[in-house]
Amino acid sequence: DAGVTQSPTHLIKTRGQQVTLRCSPISGHKSVSWYQQVLGQGPQFIFQYYEKEERGRGNFPDRFSARQFPNYSSELNVNALLLGDSALYLCASSLVGSSTDTQYFGPGTRLTVL
């Protein structure tokens, strides 16, 4: 079975631009979460979606938004990019998104903002 897939693998943008990152969960998983991992730090929670509804939001500015589609895939959008947005963006999927539900992470999208 395919694991969590993310696209693109790498991305280079300039300050002020907008970016869209994509995630396909494991087949049968209905919950997707997004994390930001800055180099040398642990992942930081951005959003969780379950059945196309936002279930949780971390401490990120409104420039960050996300959505989940009927096929449970998800997009993360970041507007007005700042240098500090450079990071590895991780997507994780789980069956139903509860705290006891195992999350499976994708390989991430590495975003560089120049």
Next chain:
Amino acid sequence: QKEVEQDPGPLSVPEGAIVSLNCTYSNSAFQYFMWYRQYSRKGPELLMYTYSSGNKEDGRFTAQVDKSSKYISLFIRDSQPSDSATYLCAMSAGYGQNFVFGPGTRLSVLP
């Protein structure tokens, strides 16, 4: 003070050594505790999951949680070069999957 702190490492040990990885936390509401392993250029992979205080063993890995001290540990017995990775602790108060991760400890097991 950060919500979750972790020994920064890097940590280098010889093959076969027992490794101890530790995290402390400040939020007494945390009740779900996890350890993830992250290889370079890969996403984190769940190793161990524990609920509340106590010990849990899985093969060469043992996870300990001491909620009274707000301290969790991961022990790796008979460490192997393939265990070389960054180890992340994570915890949750039980609201969906809003997990709080530690900064990670980089481990190198030398053959």
